[in-house]
Amino acid sequence: MKRKTLISVTLAFVAVFLISAAGCGKQATTPEKTAEKAVQPIVLGVPTALGSIEGADSLRAVQLAVEEINAKGGVSVGGVKRPFEVVSIDTREHEPGIPAHDALAALEKLITEKKPNAIVVGAFRSEILLSSMDLISRYKIPYICTIAMSPEFEKKLEGNYEKYKYMFRMCLNSPYFVDNLTKAMEFTEKKFSFKKVYFINQDVLWAKATADALEKWARDNGWEVVGHDAYPTGASDFSSSLNKAKAGGAQLLMPIFDMPQSGVLVKQARTMKVPALIVGHISPMGPGTAWETFEGEVEGMVHFIHEIGPMPVKAVPRSVEFNENYGKKYGEELRLKLSGHGPGPSYDAVYALAGAIERAGSLDPDAIVAALEKTDMDGVIGKIKFNRNHQVIYGVNPKETAISFAFQWKAPGVRVPVFPEVAAEVEIELPPYMKK
Amino acid sequence: MEGNLVNVLIYGLVNSAVLMLTSLGFSLTFGLSGVANFAHGGLYLFTGYITWMFLHYLGLPFLPAALFSIVIVGLIGTVIYRLILMPVRGIVLSEVIATFAVGVAILEFFRWRGFVTYEFNLPSFVKGSITIAGVNVDYQRLFIIAIGIGLAVFLWIFSHYTKTGLALRGMAQDEYTALSLGIESDWAAGLSMALGSALAAVAALAILPLGLISINIGYDVLLVALAVTVLGGLESTVGLMVASLLLGYAVIITGTYLSPHWMEVVYLAAIVLGLAIKPSGLFGKFKELEERV
Numbered sequence: 001m002k003r004k005t006l007i008s009v010t011l012a013f014v015a016v017f018l019i020s021a022a023g024c025g026k027q028a029t030t031p032e033k034t035a036e037k038a039v040q041p042i043v044l045g046v047p048t049a050l051g052s053i054e055g056a057d058s059l060r061a062v063q064l065a066v067e068e069i070n071a072k073g074g075v076s077v078g079g080v081k082r083p084f085e086v087v088s089i090d091t092r093e094h095e096p097g098i099p100a101h102d103a104l105a106a107l108e109k110l111i112t113e114k115k116p117n118a119i120v121v122g123a124f125r126s127e128i129l130l131s132s133m134d135l136i137s138r139y140k141i142p143y144i145c146t147i148a149m150s151p152e153f154e155k156k157l158e159g160n161y162e163k164y165k166y167m168f169r170m171c172l173n174s175p176y177f178v179d180n181l182t183k184a185m186e187f188t189e190k191k192f193s194f195k196k197v198y199f200i201n202q203d204v205l206w207a208k209a210t211a212d213a214l215e216k217w218a219r220d221n222g223w224e225v226v227g228h229d230a231y232p233t234g235a236s237d238f239s240s241s242l243n244k245a246k247a248g249g250a251q252l253l254m255p256i257f258d259m260p261q262s263g264v265l266v267k268q269a270r271t272m273k274v275p276a277l278i279v280g281h282i283s284p285m286g287p288g289t290a291w292e293t294f295e296g297e298v299e300g301m302v303h304f305i306h307e308i309g310p311m312p313v314k315a316v317p318r319s320v321e322f323n324e325n326y327g328k329k330y331g332e333e334l335r336l337k338l339s340g341h342g343p344g345p346s347y348d349a350v351y352a353l354a355g356a357i358e359r360a361g362s363l364d365p366d367a368i369v370a371a372l373e374k375t376d377m378d379g380v381i382g383k384i385k386f387n388r389n390h391q392v393i394y395g396v397n398p399k400e401t402a403i404s405f406a407f408q409w410k411a412p413g414v415r416v417p418v419f420p421e422v423a424a425e426v427e428i429e430l431p432p433y434m435k436k
Numbered sequence: 437m438e439g440n441l442v443n444v445l446i447y448g449l450v451n452s453a454v455l456m457l458t459s460l461g462f463s464l465t466f467g468l469s470g471v472a473n474f475a476h477g478g479l480y481l482f483t484g485y486i487t488w489m490f491l492h493y494l495g496l497p498f499l500p501a502a503l504f505s506i507v508i509v510g511l512i513g514t515v516i517y518r519l520i521l522m523p524v525r526g527i528v529l530s531e532v533i534a535t536f537a538v539g540v541a542i543l544e545f546f547r548w549r550g551f552v553t554y555e556f557n558l559p560s561f562v563k564g565s566i567t568i569a570g571v572n573v574d575y576q577r578l579f580i581i582a583i584g585i586g587l588a589v590f591l592w593i594f595s596h597y598t599k600t601g602l603a604l605r606g607m608a609q610d611e612y613t614a615l616s617l618g619i620e621s622d623w624a625a626g627l628s629m630a631l632g633s634a635l636a637a638v639a640a641l642a643i644l645p646l647g648l649i650s651i652n653i654g655y656d657v658l659l660v661a662l663a664v665t666v667l668g669g670l671e672s673t674v675g676l677m678v679a680s681l682l683l684g685y686a687v688i689i690t691g692t693y694l695s696p697h698w699m700e701v702v703y704l705a706a707i708v709l710g711l712a713i714k715p716s717g718l719f720g721k722f723k724e725l726e727e728r729v
Binding site for chain 1: 440443447450451547550552553554555556557559560563565571572573574577646647648650651652653655656687688691692695696697699700
């Protein structure tokens with residue numbers, strides 16, 4: 001019996017092997033494949049934290065842009081139309097305890113094994129972005145970052161342009177983000193006479209840089225800073241800070257977080273009845289499903305999404321188009337859950353690269369870099385132009401610059417745009433628990 | 437300052453209850469059978485996700501969904517013992533590696549399947565909050581305190597005054613003597629794994645409604661369970677309660693008077709200091725004699 005079984009399994013294995021071998025041979029000789037081989041694809045590398053929401057959404061946005069471009073025949077390189085091909089690797093850098101060298105090793109593995117012509121999305125954490133700059137300079141690959149935000153990137157590039165010129169950033173950086181948040185602070189001061197603020201941030205480079213700059217601005221502009229705390233990634237109890245904020249009479253609570261557990265902060269603030277308006281960035285508050293997830297306790301929070309993408313903004317037609325196409329390809333449910341950071345610039349990064357490659361007429365990295373520097377296009381995030389340190393310029397008018405965006409959660413679970421003026425539908429209002 | 441003190445007292449107690457509930461299953465399994473179940477965090481998170489699926493995909497009400505989850509996770513505990521732990525039973529290092537691998541496999545399976553978005557949460561038992569001495573506390577946190585204390589008392593009575601409990605403890609104290617008295621080793625270990633896993637499920641159902649379900653919570657839960665049980669004594673219920681109180685208050689005091697930045701360090705410090713100063717824990721008995729020798 002055993003012998004019969006063994007013979008049957010062996011025969012089946014041989015049959016499967018022969019069929020696949022025959023299939024492979026046939027595949028290798030099809031004319032279509034031969035033609036494809038003649039036109040090599042342009043390989044786009046996506047090394048990022050694919051397990052994070054920002055990373056996963058950004059990869060989908062890249063694939064959407066690639067599909068659209070390929071559907072039109074691809075990118076013209078010196079007169080030959082070539083399709084994009086996406087290769088990705090998970091750097092897992094968003095997870096607590098993953099050391100920088102693991103993320104860098106993943107990046108190098110992608111570069112050496114898949115040999116990408118360009119990289120988009122890239123580092124999730126600023127720490128990884130900064131430490132990958134030397135690696136990229138060694139391999140000379142055009143790289144458009146769309147998630148990591150530290151301003152140190154520009155300082156490093158300015159300090160040694162020739163070495164780091166292959167790197168660009170399409171997403172918002174911390175100084176622009178700070179600028180937007182200070183505008184919100186000015187507004188609350190003017191409209192509600194607020195003067196007392198409490199900052200709470202995640203203890204990671206971008207969030208720390210943002211909150212530190214905000215604190216400095218607040219002190220310079222006559223605000224009373226009731227407190228400023230930093231929480232390690234993974235923390236899930238914020239009662240210490242919330243109690244101090246309540247006891248100190250903070251009118252404005254400004255959280256800066258990108259970890260899932262930070263959603264607890266808003267729920268806990270409501271439980272502890274902290275009478276303050278919450279204005280800032282807590283990633284779980286961004287998706288259209290947050291109202292349901294947090295049982296309505298997000299009401300009143302003003303959430304700054306870093307770039308346009310997750311919501312259509314009428315003043316930026318490409319954002320409306322992007323949302324429609326994203327919904328068609330991935331479904332309305334995934335569109336509603338789009339992250340507020342990453343997808344818009346990731347989608348635009350592919351188009352910017354396509355344009356630069358066509359203008360350069362080759363895949364030579366130096367030629368692509370020179371062409372990218374001259375980018376001037378209308379994207380999902382607004383008008384796209386790089387400054388001399390390869391950072392996309394952000395402002396408040398989408399006809400001139402890229403823009404950031406904020407909405408306020410209102411009953412019965414809608415996200416109402418409140419910033420910037422060109423996109424706002426209403427002004428920021430006090431939540432019900434603050435109205436007397 | 438006074439407001440801070442009252443807040444520390446109340447939220448320290450809440451935090452202690454969270455720690456105790458989180459660690460109860462881990463401590464119980466070790467105390468009753470000597471098996472260190474490092475899949476504890478994985479089972480905790482598994483409960484969160486399957487309950488969420490029962491609620492959203494099958495449309496079950498919360499109570500039956502929660503009961504199903506507890507039973508399923510308890511059965512999984514037994515299956516882990518039968519399939520994975522039995523072949524390596526008695527080799528402590530292999531038991532730790534095997535259960536840790538199972539825990540990581542569970543957690544990473546959910547990451548692989550895309551359970552990383554922000555919509556995964558469980559509903560609160562009762563919404564709303566009350567004010568105690570000027571500090572607002574929600575009902576869910578009060579439930580956690582009640583469930584934590586209730587379970588600890590129940591388990592103490594179970595393990596000290598029921599035949600099954602005494603048999604399980606006997607097995608943990610001296611396997612050969614227990615065997616000679618007719619207590620079957622694999623039955624005892626399988627049952628304690630089931631009980632410990634079911635307790636991880638109860639903890640998840642009570643604590644996860646405070647925030648979102650995310651993969652990394654599974655790793656944090658294991659760290660917390662280790663810190664509490666190492667400090668209190670691996671098999672001691674009283675030690676578990678005392679260690680939970682010590683750590684719960686230490687974390688809140690650190691966050692309030694030093695900086696929230698150092699709150700997570702408290703757990704690691706407890707493990708390191710506990711092992712360095714008193715490896716058997718504050719109330720551990722098993723190794724005490726060995727240490728004296």
